[in-house]
Amino acid sequence: MLRIEGLGHRYGAGAGGSASADDGTEALRDIELTDPKGQLLTIVGPSGCGKSTLLRCVAGLVRSTSGRITLDGVPVDGVPERLGIVFQDYSRSLFPWLSVRDNVALPLRRHGLGRAERHTAAARMLEQVGLAGAARRA
Ligand SMILES: Nc1ncnc2c1ncn2[C@@H]1O[C@H](COP(=O)(O)OP(=O)(O)OP(=O)(O)O)[C@@H](O)[C@H]1O
Numbered sequence: 001m002l003r004i005e006g007l008g009h010r011y012g013a014g015a016g017g018s019a020s021a022d023d024g025t026e027a028l029r030d031i032e033l034t035d036p037k038g039q040l041l042t043i044v045g046p047s048g049c050g051k052s053t054l055l056r057c058v059a060g061l062v063r064s065t066s067g068r069i070t071l072d073g074v075p076v077d078g079v080p081e082r083l084g085i086v087f088q089d090y091s092r093s094l095f096p097w098l099s100v101r102d103n104v105a106l107p108l109r110r111h112g113l114g115r116a117e118r119h120t121a122a123a124r125m126l127e128q129v130g131l132a133g134a135a136r137r138a
Pocket residue numbers: 011012025026027045046047048049050051052053054
């Protein structure tokens with residue numbers, strides 16, 4: 001279960017040598033959210049409302065300036081195990097010099113899987129999303 005309590009984030013807080021409360025850009029304020037295990041959660045809102053900031057905080061990529069996030073009761077203070085994230089800008093999340101299969105297989109290195117196992121798992125995932133053909137061509 002994902003639980004978010006009183007989450008706030010301000011970019012650039014305290015920058016420029018001033019301690020004013022108006023510093024920086026307030027991206028999130030007092031976010032409260034509970035997402036039970038197994039539920040699909042969609043966050044929608046206008047551009048700039050803080051969706052990416054919220055996801056970065058949940059993913060442990062940004063340390064929020066206030067509040068608390070827990071995943072199955074464990075505070076998120078780094079990138080949680082088993083987390084997957086697809087960034088909005090694919091040019092930053094894919095390596096153009098790697099094949100489709102090798103891009104998908106890359107994170108599995110962290111889990112200590114051997115080359116053959118990584119390739120088998122990547123092929124299975126690509127098949128699931130209808131991209132098996134792309135992997136064969138790459
Ligand atoms: N790295 C940053 N430094 C300073 N301000 C930022 C940074 N990233 C985002 N912001 C600001 O924080 C606010 C929330 O931005 P965020 O990117 O989280 O919104 P978003 O809902 O994901 O927008 P979009 O729909 O355009 O992706 C905006 O005012 C944005 O300008």
